[in-house]
Amino acid sequence: MFAAEVTLPQESESRALDEISEAIFRHLVDLAAFHLEDEEAAYLRRELNGQLKAIRELDAIDVAAEVPITSHGVPYSPAMRLPLRQDHIEPSGAADDILAQAPEVEGRSIVVPDIPHEEIT
Amino acid sequence: MTVSLCDLTAHQLVRKVKGGECTAMEILDAALNRIRAVEGPSPTTCTHPQESYDGEKIHAYITLTEERARLQAEGIDRALEKGEDPGPLAGIPLAVKDIFCVKGTPSTAGSKILENFVAPYSATPVERLEAVGALTLGKVNLDEFTFGSSNESSAFQPSPRNPWDPKRVPGGSSGGSAAAVAAGEAVISLGTDTAGSIRQPAAFCGVVGLKPTYGRVSRYGLIAFASSLDCPGPVTRDVRDAAIMMNVIAGKDEHDATAVRTPVPDHLEGLEDGVKGLRIGISPDYFRLKYPDPGSGKLLERPIASEIEAAVRGAAEMLAEMGAEIVEDVPLPNTRYGIPVYFVVSRVEAASNLHRYDGVKYGYRYTQPVADLHELYRRSRGQGFGPQPKLRILMGMYVSAEQYEKGYYDKALRVRTLIRSDFDSIFDPQGEYALDALLTATTPTTAFELGAVYGDSVLMQYADLLTVPANLAGIPGLSLPAGFDSQGLPIGIQFLGADFNEAKLLRIGRAYEMATADEDWRLERPDLLRNM
Secondary structure, three states, rough: OOOOOOOOOOOOOOOOOOOOOOHHHHHHHHOOOOOOHHHHHHHHHHHHHHHHHHHHHHHHHHOOOOOOOOOOOOOOOOOOOOOOOOOOOOOOOHHHHHHHHOEEEEEEEOOOOOOOOOOOO | OOOOHOOOHHHHHHHHHHOOOOOOOHHHHHHHHHHHHHHHOOOEEOOOOOHHOOOOOOEEEEEEHHHHHHHHHHHHHHHHHHOOOOOOOOOOOOEEEOOOOOOOEEEOOOOHHHOOEOOOOOHHHHHHHOOOOOEEEEEEEEOOOHHHOOOOOOEEEEEOOOOOOOOOOOOOOOOOHHHHHHOOOEEEEEEEEOOOOOOOHHHHHOEEEEEOOOOOEEEOEEEOOOOOOOOEEEEEOOHHHHHHHOOOOOOOOOOOOOOOOOOOOOOOOOOOOOOOOOEEEEOHHHHHEEEEEEOOHHHHEEEOOHHHHHHHHHHHHHHOOOOOOEOOOOOOOOOOHHHHHHOOOOOOOHHHHHOOOOOOOOOOOOOOOOOHHHHHHHHHHHHHHHHHHHHHHHHHHHHHOOOOOOHHHHHHHHHHHHEEEEEEEHHOOOOOOOOOEEEHHHHHHHHOOOOOOOOHHHHHHHHHOOOHHHHHHHOOEEEEEEOOOOOOOOOEEEEEEOOOHHHHHHHHHHHHHHHOOOOHHHHHHOHHHOOO
């Protein structure tokens, strides 16, 4: 059968070093806003630690301090860039199509559950 | 096998349709008949009974847009009757990777979180292809949010199969694109390449794939993965079709500030000028690779598959016979760091891009009662995303979070500079090597079996070892079919070039095609097409 819900791939070999501890993992999951089942959480943490092993290869590279960062490969000269657009409002005409994508609407408003907040006295 | 219209190339079909030998509707019908014959059950997020799947079908399309294509075909045929020219892709069935928004179609990114999202606008490259006569036949499957190299991570199952052996993967993430073009379910496809996602599946499926220079093709309407790496590009049956597609999709776009205004050359001009006098390099750093051992996870140095290396060296000999100067032992010492750098850069960008999916404005929303907005986020994202997007988001947050990061991101961006410098030095016209192109294998192996790699997110990433440096450097890369291995699986070779030198790569690729036009392997067809 092909699963309808989240399907976990076959596990890869367990890797010894756990830089991402259970506590760090829980914090990341909270920041990422995921509700996870235990089995999925175990798989994800194991894979993350495996990936870190590959990432740590970077530690061995001696990069001179003057080497700049590259945020994208191709250098963007002014001649290549489009001039900035005028900052003005244009009607999109797509409001109905956009609202039609919202999972829950009331009239022309998107419904949002209660936002956690504290009353300031 | 009888050759159907859908087995021809786009340029052959355009000549026929404009010459009155066939209509756009006949081409469309041929493609739809092929889909009915080889496609099998459409991939969905629902459970499929096993018996509905015979293990011999392709399953490329998440969505078929037959009605849209019929209206477009009628328009082409009407225009031709009136003596008008509908454009260079008149009547050509196009499969669009389902990572592009196409107005009025489900645009899913292969994810449950966008399963019901209907795009309110079309991506610029899709608009441009439709404007010159392409018939949008449907949206093809991919790894979820393009995160993979096999298509197995798609939320829409069964995932696409390789037409040359349906027990094997088509590659990824543009696996549906490559499989559809190889099986005659489309004539051309629009894919994307972030680490090799056009070139690797093109190699696995025996078709042509071009990753353009970053910024050459607009990303407007492309559902973002890694914004500094993503490149839309063509998947076709031959080099000329890729050149035609590039003429259409390349160029500035006021909706994408990273789409450059550098003039677009005519990619067909000089396409058959040959390689005489061109300097083409070969690098030992693309033959010997550091690869993790699946058992221990340790990085071991090993060569690429010997039959693939033989195909690369054979291509070099052929190009030399045609007058190219082959430069051996070109050093690209930072190639081996491509995957570790990519692990960091792509994850940080993916995490940033994927925070927008919150179950509020569009996409999947958890339907049970929730206590507050935070729970809605957690439940919607927990159920909507599969394991691969979750892994990328979590890693992206880890390596960029102030309290955890150990300089990973900064280091990765500096090593990215070194990878770029490697290419700058070999393509520098005043430099020691002054290359016009670098010739490499596209992949270390041919297509692997379903389930053989999926699950090990490290090993899967290393499938992109030979393709990812071009994405980090921004340069263009072209993958071409170069024969078959002893298991009958396609082998791909790759040409890399300097920024905006797509036309030169296509010219070299065309020379290789012409030199091998009469070889027996060019007559091979997938078994599943034999009884058509």
